[in-house]
Amino acid sequence: MTDCYDEFNLEDYADVEPLPIVTGLKDELCQIMYSEEYKQLMGLMRAFLSSNELTPRAMRLTARVIAVAPAFYTAWNYRFNIVVAIAKDRLDQEFQWLDEVTLNNPKNYQIWSYRQALVENLGQDLTLRGDLPIMDMMLDDDTKNYHVWSYRKWAVLHFKDFTHELSFVDKLIDRDVYNNSAWNHRMFYMKNVSPDDRTIDEEITYTKNKIELVPQNISSWNYLRGLYDHFKPETGHKGELLKFAGGFIDALDLNATADSAESLPEIESSYALEFLASEYATEGQLQRAKNAYQCLALKYDPIRGSFWNYKITTLEA
Amino acid sequence: MQLLKEKHIAYVKSLDSHTDDYEYWLSEHLRLNGVYWGLTVLCILGSPETFDKDDVIAFVMSCWDDKYGGFAPFPRHDSHLLSTLSGLQILATLGGLDNVKKDQLKLSQCLKFISSNQLEDGSFQGDRFGEVDARFSYNALSCLSILGELTPEVVDPAVNFVLRCYNFDGGFGLSPGAESHASMAFTCLGALKITGKLHLLSPEQIDMIGWWLCERQLPEGGLNGRPSKLPDVCYSWWVLSSLAIIGKLEWIDYEKLTQFILSCQDEKRGGISDRPNNEADVFHTVFGVAGLSLLGYKDLVPVDPTYCMPYSITATFQKYGLY
Numbered sequence: 095m096t097d098c099y100d101e102f103n104l105e106d107y108a109d110v111e112p113l114p115i116v117t118g119l120k121d122e123l124c125q126i127m128y129s130e131e132y133k134q135l136m137g138l139m140r141a142f143l144s145s146n147e148l149t150p151r152a153m154r155l156t157a158r159v160i161a162v163a164p165a166f167y168t169a170w171n172y173r174f175n176i177v178v179a180i181a182k183d184r185l186d187q188e189f190q191w192l193d194e195v196t197l198n199n200p201k202n203y204q205i206w207s208y209r210q211a212l213v214e215n216l217g218q219d220l221t222l223r224g225d226l227p228i229m230d231m232m233l234d235d236d237t238k239n240y241h242v243w244s245y246r247k248w249a250v251l252h253f254k255d256f257t258h259e260l261s262f263v264d265k266l267i268d269r270d271v272y273n274n275s276a277w278n279h280r281m282f283y284m285k286n287v288s289p290d291d292r293t294i295d296e297e298i299t300y301t302k303n304k305i306e307l308v309p310q311n312i313s314s315w316n317y318l319r320g321l322y323d324h325f326k327p328e329t330g331h332k333g334e335l336l337k338f339a340g341g342f343i344d345a346l347d348l349n350a351t352a353d354s355a356e357s358l359p360e361i362e363s364s365y366a367l368e369f370l371a372s373e374y375a376t377e378g379q380l381q382r383a384k385n386a387y388q389c390l391a392l393k394y395d396p397i398r399g400s401f402w403n404y405k406i407t408t409l410e411a
Numbered sequence: 412m413q414l415l416k417e418k419h420i421a422y423v424k425s426l427d428s429h430t431d432d433y434e435y436w437l438s439e440h441l442r443l444n445g446v447y448w449g450l451t452v453l454c455i456l457g458s459p460e461t462f463d464k465d466d467v468i469a470f471v472m473s474c475w476d477d478k479y480g481g482f483a484p485f486p487r488h489d490s491h492l493l494s495t496l497s498g499l500q501i502l503a504t505l506g507g508l509d510n511v512k513k514d515q516l517k518l519s520q521c522l523k524f525i526s527s528n529q530l531e532d533g534s535f536q537g538d539r540f541g542e543v544d545a546r547f548s549y550n551a552l553s554c555l556s557i558l559g560e561l562t563p564e565v566v567d568p569a570v571n572f573v574l575r576c577y578n579f580d581g582g583f584g585l586s587p588g589a590e591s592h593a594s595m596a597f598t599c600l601g602a603l604k605i606t607g608k609l610h611l612l613s614p615e616q617i618d619m620i621g622w623w624l625c626e627r628q629l630p631e632g633g634l635n636g637r638p639s640k641l642p643d644v645c646y647s648w649w650v651l652s653s654l655a656i657i658g659k660l661e662w663i664d665y666e667k668l669t670q671f672i673l674s675c676q677d678e679k680r681g682g683i684s685d686r687p688n689n690e691a692d693v694f695h696t697v698f699g700v701a702g703l704s705l706l707g708y709k710d711l712v713p714v715d716p717t718y719c720m721p722y723s724i725t726a727t728f729q730k731y732g733l734y
């Protein structure tokens with residue numbers, strides 16, 4: 095029983111004197127009754143942290159402590175030092191262990207910074223392929239997990255491998271067109287692969303199709319606007335796009351001033367209306383822009399009434 | 412519904428006597444942060460003397476990391492920027508900052524700990540193990556501000572990085588290109604405010620940011636952290652403080668948000684939870700109460716949106732740059 099990856103066994107630590115907690119508070123924890131195993135583990139952990147022993151049994155102890163308290167980042171830091179010292183040629187096993195911890199602790203984020211530290215410092219021979227299964231699995235399970243998405247961006251940039259990203263994001267948007275994380279990742283992808291004009295036009299068509307599918311979706315509208323702002327700043331959002339957005343507010347007459355919510359018809363998308371309003375504002379069609387903001391304040395998005403009223407005052411200035 | 416002030420004070424008090432609770436010990440890695448949250452609840456509720464001041468300062472100092480400088484969340488853990496900020500916030504609140512400021516060795520160790528975690532691109536890692544996050548930029552700048560030690564060498568590259576976290580949709584992400592998240596709006600705008608660099612955002616950007624932020628309010632009144640997510644009380648703080656920093660607080664429907672926060676109170680035992688009928692915790696309690704303070708709820712101590720501490724404390728911090 096001397097290997098880094100063997101089971102944790104208390105007998106291996108018989109010679110270690112567990113260290114007590116010193117907090118400076120009165121009544122030094124005399125009344126604490128937390129679980130016996132936890133007490134023992136933490137006592138050992140403190141002793142090892144202070145002796146800084148870099149051995150297989152120290153590594154087994156960190157695994158046990160992390161299993162009980164996965165957010166205890168000092169244990170992760172310590173484990174990293176041990177791996178560097180005695181197990182850096184066994185990364186396969188380390189990742190296997192880490193994958194298991196990851197699956198058991200989907201909300202924890204130390205797992206991802208630990209992974210990043212391993213890849214960055216010891217992973218000269220690795221590729222993105224090694225990371226894909228666990229990332230895909232975690233995002234399949236929780237499609238908006240912020241830490242997995244952040245790690246994914248880091249890993250893609252680190253390995254300079256964008257080949258899997260578009261199809262992956264396609265799949266997630268097909269599954270849930272409201273998934274803002276997936277739309278954001280799509281923008282990250284586009285900005286990093288320097289697409290040609292044809293690709294951008296295809297991308298615009300793709301986005302419009304998704305908007306037609308679900309018109310009241312801020313993520314796809316933001317993405318559409320982002321595409322134009324970033325890749326077609328010179329053309330603005332004019333012409334055809336105004337017609338596209340106008341299609342979702344058919345029943346509304348923006349040449350008329352609205353005075354009550356009751357007099358206004360149903361529309362398909364408040365985001366389309368907001369989009370039109372800001373376009374009219376930049377084009378100098380101030381009365382139409384004002385009418386559009388007024389409608390948002392009155393009926394289509396009243397909770398943000400003071401914001402829309404502010405937009406009206408900027409037109410009057 | 413009313414704010415149950417006495418209940419919340421009793422709740423925070425009870426946290427400290429729950430030392431026989433297993434869960435409590437599992438949260439060692441957040442203990443100093445927890446003390447800051449609890450203390451700030453008490454300050455905002457006008458009951459700062461609930462804890463014994465000297466005991467708390469002694470505990471904070473027992474978390475000092477002798478080797479690397481800075482504060483760990485608990486004795487013998489490693490220091491981290493998150494817990495270092497909590498430590499300094501507690502000391503500042505209790506008038507104990509001189510424990511670091513007037514101790515030449517500690518002060519220089521602390522400054523070294525902070526600046527040694529700044530990377531070439533201006534970003535900060537939380538500790539020497541390399542996790543980068545815009546939160547840590549805020550932590551570092553806020554620490555230096557509390558200590559009155561901000562310098563252009565640290566500030567200028569840090570601000571550059573923070574500005575790169577601004578996104579096409581008007582929000583801020585944890586790193587350049589990462590999805591916009593309400594907590595990141597607070598850390599990035601807070602970092603810019605602390606360093607007097609808010610003017611680096613154009614009026615159009617401020618409007619976009621304001622829209623992204625008020626867009627977080629759902630028809631029921633609560634705020635979410637990202638599009639298509641559920642409302643959560645802690646976002647009352649991240650979103651409101653961000654709006655307050657850019658001077659656009661009125662873009663939120665006060666009445667509806669106030670009702671949402673109040674509906675998340677535990678009427679029996681005190682404390683506030685993330686959503687109605689969930690279990691209360693000190694994290695959501697402080698951000699709920701601080702949110703209500705920003706909304707002007709009656710009889711609460713005014714809280715500084717940039718530091719999440721009472722104005723009476725932050726007014727003593729040395730100002731850096733232009734405001």
Ligand SMILES: [Zn+2]
Pocket residue numbers: 643644645646685695
């Ligand atoms: Zn929350």
